[in-house]
Amino acid sequence: MHQRECQEDHWQTPIFNELLGQFQGPAPKVRYQQAQLLLLDNGRVLRTIRPSKPYKQLRRIVCLGAGEAWVIGEKANVKRIDIHGSVKEKVRCQNIPSDISLTEKGELIYSDKINRTVNIIRQAKIQVLITLPKGWQPLGICYTTSRGVLVSLQMSERNKIVYYRGEEITMEIDKDEHGNHIFRDGSGMLIVTKNINRDICVTDENAKTVVVMNSEGRVRFRYNGTRERSFEPRCIVTDSLGHILVTELAFECIHILSQDCNLLRCVENCNLDTPCALSVDNKGSMWVGLYYKGNIKVIQYQK
Secondary structure, three states, X not given: OOHHHHOOOOOOOHHHHHHOOOEOOXXXXXXXXXXXXXXXXXXXXXXXXXXXXXXXOOOEEEEEOOOEEEEEOOOOEEEEEXXXXXXXXXXXXXXXXXXXXXXXXXXXXXXXXXXXXXEEEEOOEEEEEEEOOOOOEEEEEEEOOOOOEEXXXXXXXXXXXXXXXXXXEEEEEOEOOOOOEOOOOOOOOEEEEEOOOOOEEEEEOOOOEEEEXXXXXXXXXXXXXXXXXXXXXXXXXXXXXXXXXXXXXXXXXXXXXXXXXXEEEEEOOOOOOOEEEEEEOOOXXXXXXXXXXXXXXXXXXXX
C-alpha cells in the first residue's frame, strides 16, 4: 500500500493523510480494500447520551446489548445506564476501579489496584476472582471467549500482561524473543483487548503506541500514529469484523485499524471533545465517552 494511491480516495481527511503509511507490517492490498468496504466514509452520530449525574472523568464504557452500558469514572462505584442516560443500577466498590470487562454471561468484572484484585459483581455483590502477587497492581483487564482474563500488571513502573485461567497464570507477556521488554516502563497503564483472530491488542500509554501480538504473545505490529504529531492512544476495543478501534486524545478522534494494523478510517467529524472511553454494542455502533464532559456519543461507523 502506498500513500499516493490511497490519497485518491474521496473520503480521506487531513489527519488520515498524515497518518497513512506510518504502520509497521502492512497487510495485502486486497485485504485492506475489503476491510474499507465495510466502513462508512464518515462516522454518523446517532445519539448523544447525557447521564443524569455524569462522571467528571469518564474513563471506561462496556456495552451491554445495544441499549445499556456499564461506566466508570472518578468515583468508587460502577453504574449501569440506559441509552437515555438513566441509571439502572449502581454498585459501590471499595476503591476506584481501574478497568471493567464483561463475562460471557454478562457479569461485570473490574480491577482494584489498591487491593490487588480482580473482582466480579454478582447480584449486586462483589466477589474476588483473582488476587495478584505482592507488589503487582492490576490495571487493564479483558475477559476472553475462552473464559480467561487478560490482565495488565504494574509494579514500580514495570509493565507486563498475564493471562489467567481461574487464579492460575497460563501465559506471561513481558519480553520479546530477543529478551527486550515489549512494553515501556512508566506510570501509564496498558489497556488490553482480544481480537476475533485471537490477537492480543494493547495501547501502551508510556510508549504512546498500539501493540498487536499473536495468541502466543509475539509482537506482530506496532502502530504509532504519525511521526509528525504526538499520538495519545487510550482505550482500545475490537468489533465483530476484526477492526481495531482506538480513542486518541491529541487529535480527538477514533482510529479504525485493520487486523494487520493498517489505518482504515480516522473518525474526526463527530465533535469528539477529549474522547477516552470506548465500546462497541451488538448492533455495531461505537459508544465514545468524553472524559471531561461525561457525555457518551453513539456513532455509526459500519455500513
